[in-house]
Amino acid sequence: MSPQFEIQLIAVIVAVACSLPGVFLVLRKMSMMSDSITHTILLGIVLAFFLTHDLSSPFLILGAALIGLATVWLTETLNRTKLLSEDAAIGIVFPFLFSIAIILITRYAGSVHLDTDSVLLGELAFAPFNRMVVFGYDIGAKAIYSTLALLIINLAFIITFFKELKVVTFDPMLAAVLGFSPALIHYGLMMLVSMTTVGAFEAVGSVLVVAFMIGPPVTAYLLTDNLKHMLILSAMIGAVNGILGFYLAVFFDVSISGSMAVMTGLVFFIVFITAPRRGLVSSLKRRSRQKLDFSKKTLLFHLYNHEGSDEEAQEAGVHTLANHFHWDKAFTDKIIRLLLKEENIVLEAEVIKLTDKGRTVSISEYKALFSD
Amino acid sequence: MIRNFKILFSLSIIAVLFLTSCQKTEPKETADTLNIVATTTMLADLSGIIGGEHVTVNGLMGPGIDPHLYQASAGDVTLMQNADVVVYNGLHLEGKMGEIFESLTDRGRTVICIEDGLNEEDLLSWENDTSIHDPHIWFDVSLWKDAAKTVADKLSAADPPHGEDYANNLEEYLVELDDLDTYIKDKVNEIPKEQRVLITAHDAFNYFGRAYGFEVKGLQGISTDAEAGTADVSSLAGFITERKIKAIFVESSVPPKTIEALQAAVKAKGFDVSIGGELYSDSLGGKDSGAETYILTVRANIDTIVKALK
Numbered sequence: 097m098s099p100q101f102e103i104q105l106i107a108v109i110v111a112v113a114c115s116l117p118g119v120f121l122v123l124r125k126m127s128m129m130s131d132s133i134t135h136t137i138l139l140g141i142v143l144a145f146f147l148t149h150d151l152s153s154p155f156l157i158l159g160a161a162l163i164g165l166a167t168v169w170l171t172e173t174l175n176r177t178k179l180l181s182e183d184a185a186i187g188i189v190f191p192f193l194f195s196i197a198i199i200l201i202t203r204y205a206g207s208v209h210l211d212t213d214s215v216l217l218g219e220l221a222f223a224p225f226n227r228m229v230v231f232g233y234d235i236g237a238k239a240i241y242s243t244l245a246l247l248i249i250n251l252a253f254i255i256t257f258f259k260e261l262k263v264v265t266f267d268p269m270l271a272a273v274l275g276f277s278p279a280l281i282h283y284g285l286m287m288l289v290s291m292t293t294v295g296a297f298e299a300v301g302s303v304l305v306v307a308f309m310i311g312p313p314v315t316a317y318l319l320t321d322n323l324k325h326m327l328i329l330s331a332m333i334g335a336v337n338g339i340l341g342f343y344l345a346v347f348f349d350v351s352i353s354g355s356m357a358v359m360t361g362l363v364f365f366i367v368f369i370t371a372p373r374r375g376l377v378s379s380l381k382r383r384s385r386q387k388l389d390f391s392k393k394t395l396l397f398h399l400y401n402h403e404g405s406d407e408e409a410q411e412a413g414v415h416t417l418a419n420h421f422h423w424d425k426a427f428t429d430k431i432i433r434l435l436l437k438e439e440n441i442v443l444e445a446e447v448i449k450l451t452d453k454g455r456t457v458s459i460s461e462y463k464a465l466f467s468d
Numbered sequence: 469m470i471r472n473f474k475i476l477f478s479l480s481i482i483a484v485l486f487l488t489s490c491q492k493t494e495p496k497e498t499a500d501t502l503n504i505v506a507t508t509t510m511l512a513d514l515s516g517i518i519g520g521e522h523v524t525v526n527g528l529m530g531p532g533i534d535p536h537l538y539q540a541s542a543g544d545v546t547l548m549q550n551a552d553v554v555v556y557n558g559l560h561l562e563g564k565m566g567e568i569f570e571s572l573t574d575r576g577r578t579v580i581c582i583e584d585g586l587n588e589e590d591l592l593s594w595e596n597d598t599s600i601h602d603p604h605i606w607f608d609v610s611l612w613k614d615a616a617k618t619v620a621d622k623l624s625a626a627d628p629p630h631g632e633d634y635a636n637n638l639e640e641y642l643v644e645l646d647d648l649d650t651y652i653k654d655k656v657n658e659i660p661k662e663q664r665v666l667i668t669a670h671d672a673f674n675y676f677g678r679a680y681g682f683e684v685k686g687l688q689g690i691s692t693d694a695e696a697g698t699a700d701v702s703s704l705a706g707f708i709t710e711r712k713i714k715a716i717f718v719e720s721s722v723p724p725k726t727i728e729a730l731q732a733a734v735k736a737k738g739f740d741v742s743i744g745g746e747l748y749s750d751s752l753g754g755k756d757s758g759a760e761t762y763i764l765t766v767r768a769n770i771d772t773i774v775k776a777l778k
Contacts, residue, residue, distance in 0.1 A: 221540030351539035
């Protein structure tokens with residue numbers, strides 16, 4: 097396998113592994129949890145370093161993972177008090193733990209190269225050069241195996257507890273009534289998030305972890321309301337983002353993880369604009385259709401109201417109408433044209449008259465709107 | 469809906485297959501020369517000088533890049549893939565990347581780690597802990613001579629037919645480095661003894677200070693991740709005022725903000741310290757900067773320092 101192929105493979109595995117717990121983060125409005133963890137683990141690294149005095153000790157990674165859990169636990173506990181919202185809980189815990197780490201470094205380890213990069217690789221471009229060798233055989237990049245393990249654990253958890261996760265996410269009250277603890281499922285899920293973040297950080301770096309965890313689920317959320325579809329769709333979007341991002345990086349010869357994150361953003365914006373039901377274009381279209389619809393009805397009601405009265409010529413004159421409704425000339429003409437085409441009105445000596453069909457329509461619409 | 473999914477799914481599978489199949493795999497062999505990949509600009513320069521015509525050198529980190537903020541590009545992957553020799557600094561300068569380079573030996577590559585050729589007693593360590601060292605070894609010319617020897621030895625071992633050329637290149641370069649050393653010492657003598665204080669943004673000049681008799685003060689720690697504390701700024705400003713230090717220095721790979729803040733703090737204490745200019749710290753100068761090589765960079769630095777502190 098060439099390094100280029102392995103990079104894409106790792107990116108796809110990480111993207112899928114991240115998007116699964118990411119879906120629940122997005123649905124629970126805790127998107128920034130992953131960002132929080134990628135920063136707070138620095139504290140774990142610093143503390144473990146003070147204990148071991150060794151920059152290459154595996155305890156530093158363990159420390160990172162433990163602080164990841166602590167971050168999750170603190171945030172979740174604050175959140176469960178209901179005294180502050182999810183995002184506020186993250187906003188408190190993340191800077192708190194991260195700043196402790198910065199202060200400790202400045203105060204006690206000013207002359208050591210102590211940062212997250214010295215413990216976690218966090219550079220996708222070099223992941224293929226970190227080989228897994230078993231009994232003297234090179235069986236591929238280490239990151240392929242570590243991220244595959246993450247993916248399997250995430251999949252197993254979500255498949256096993258799918259029903260519970262669904263209820264807990266959308267209706268925690270019901271979950272409690274049904275007799276299983278929403279807290280337990282939350283903590284389980286958040287442990288998954290913490291583990292995935294630290295594990296994926298090692299393989300692809302902090303920015304990409306956040307991008308992969310949040311980007312694809314948010315994009316998928318614009319396309320579907322079905323939880324199962326959302327999970328599948330975000331996994332696929334994540335994988336495609338990773339591969340497209342890789343080719344973007346090759347094309348411009350720039351940072352690989354940076355390009356993948358950019359691609360995640362681009363794909364989101366494309367979907368945001370063009371999504372069939374929730375996209376910007378379709379909601380603009382819907383809005384303008386509603387405006388036309390409303391205006392046509394207004395005109396029909398107006399005509400019906402003044403039909404046969406003395407001031408009909410005044411109220412329903414083609415030229416006086418625009419002024420009357422405070423519509424501009426072009427818009428008025430458009431409404432009249434549309435109604436003429438639908439044969440709801442006719443023009444008689446510059447006065448608009450309802451046809452029989454128009455009268456029936458306006459009566460039935462009126463009833464539909466204002467009865468009961 | 470389900471049908472749409474199926475279509476989308478198969479489309480993405482096709483896209484994946486298509487995209488993964490059209491990657492380029494041809495290894496770029498430059499005729500008979502060793503492909504060397506070096507991490508920093510200093511090491512790229514050194515490898516090129518020792519290797520001469522027998523090597524093609526590519527550097528990973530460009531000029532002006534803080535090694536902590538280095539991001540590998542897609543092209544760097546190809547470089548690494550085709551490298552016969554990898555040269556890196558070690559002493560945790562490259563962070564976790566260093567460990568990966570180390571493991572490349574198992575894959576039939578020559579890996580040159582400058583750290584291996586240095587004597588441990590020559591290294592500055594972190595407080596009382598002797599196992600953790602300051603990695604910024606390059607501004608002490610005597611240590612850089614050790615680095616040159618390491619590169620020459622390992623290159624000869626990797627490519628014995630040209631061993632003699634490497635040894636000759638080393639001989640010539642060591643003479644140039646000795647000249648550089650003399651040049652620096654002569655220049656330093658132009659500064660009054662009590663003015664030999666070098667104040668910069670981060671601790672990249674400790675070896676330089678030790679070798680040429682400068683007191684070195686950095687605002688931030690060694691890792692550029694750490695930030696300067698307010699007490700650090702204030703006590704350093706006090707120090708500058710008391711000793712009447714003429715100038716402080718900006719570094720090419722660290723934003724000048726903190727140093728400007730320090731200047732303002734000194735001003736508040738009623739003393740005027742000038743910014744003596746920009747020093748190259750973690751990388752050599754870029755193209756056309758007049759400091760493209762190690763020797764030119766060190767000369768540029770010492771000229772800047774002497775001009776400002778004289």
